[in-house]
Amino acid sequence: MFSISDNEEWIQIEIRQLQSFKTVAELNSFTKAAQTLQYSQASITAHIQQLEDEIGSPLFDRLGKQIQLTIMGKELYLHVVELLTVYSKIKHISSNDNTIKGEIRIGASESMTVYKLGSVISKYKKDYPEVTFSLINDNCMPLRDRLHSGELDIAITLEPKVNDPLLHTEIWSEEPLVFVGERNHSVKTIEEADGECIIFSANNCVLRQFFEGFLVENGISTYNHLEFSSMEAMKQCVVSGLGISLMPYLSVESLLREEKMKVVESSCENPMFYAQISYHKNKWLSKAHKKFLEMILEGN
Template sequence: MEIRQFQTFKAVADLNSFTKAAQSLQYSQATITSHIQQLEEEMGVSLFDRLGKTIQLTSAGRELYPYTEELLMAYEKIKYMSSGEQILKGNLRVGASETMMIAHKLGSVQATYKRKYPEVQLSFVDDDCIQLRRRIHSGELDIAIVLEHKVSDPQLVVQAFSEEPLVFIGGPDLLIERIEEADGECMVFSGKNCSLRRYFESYLKKKGIGTANNLEFSSMEAIKQCVMNGLGISLMPRIRVEVLLREEKVKQLYSDEGESFFMHSSSTIETNGCRLLIRSLSNV
């Protein structure tokens, strides 16, 4: 038996998919299938029931899973041993939304981290906040940086580290000055799984602001282009539109509740995952 077979087994079990496990481990799907078949042959049991495109652990697979977790945790600890010193090694997978990628300049963080910890393979994944948390739970990610009001999840360690100001924006020729005057206007929303979208919709509902012919885009750049062209009103992090506001390509709409709204930038990790690497990342 080889350690990579157990790594593959855990990935397939966590992700409930041979295809997703191949993507996560950067193996071919044929390699993933081979690892599982080799493990099943050596153990003399089937580990997965295959029902069309759906798979699930057999009773033997469920029994093996906790032992596999213990084995891989011990393996990671052994890899860190070197001459009595703890050297950071391994893979650290970080998820962040498009906004957080820009707001916190994660490219420069990655460069700094690589200089300090060259043995760590650091990678970034772009996704929305809900999917990032799902990917942490599934084992695809070790840490996620999200933009939300509050993350309440007993299975995650959550640390808020900044407040991100939000602004309502409209086209430069928009006649209204306050968001409360926007009843019946077209709103430009981000994707349904975006926490910013959910906050925007709840605010409009609370204010009794009706909308018409709403638009939806997953790309922040597409939303900005729509607003600049006078196609609707949106709510965005100020950092994404500061230049446009300064150049008067969009205008800010104010609210009776004040000029600014905030959401928190938070980092989340699994309670049992990659603590040593995460602590080091926070010190960069």
């Protein structure tokens, strides 16, 4: 909490209120802000109400289900961005220039966490034990939303090349995708899969959208499908013969080698996704952040 004196009146504002305000302003939604910050919607509403009470002016116009910043809200937003940037720097202050400490908030897709990040995180925590490290798993699009809102410092995703003007993104590695089915599945090519059960990831997953688009473009029905939020659950469904899916090769390599799955061929060239590291262009990077990025990219 900090206080501002103005004409002998004291305004007391908490950092979390400012973080909630900034997130609502950027996402244009109390509901999305609550999901992003992992607060209840009632808490977000209370934070904004408390801030409006302290400031003495509405910060948002509520237009039915739509919201937009008031003139006061727009002015406050600029100051809040500056203040939260300074607050982030303060949290990373080190009394010893040679000591790496502070906090890192990483977001990663499931495949990246399971198959590529484990060894990096283990080495990082061993080399820099004074850094507080948090990791959130989510799909690619929500992770980018969390970068924009400031909830995450760095996101590591597996998807087509990211083209977001507000994010700095580097490619970590190229990762091919493969169509897969149970080892004795009768379908030999994906073009023969019309009517077959399709195993999809969650609707807000880039892999799902890419796969669904491919099937529709090739005249393959998606009506008969199963949907899962977990890649591991999808893999077990394929192994059990419940359907055909599209997955990153790195996530099914061992199952293919053990002949528990087979590759379903395609007349098209195998699609390619990219493991990518992103952070907001306005994000101040501490020594802890920079060391983490260096450690990942050194592994290329």
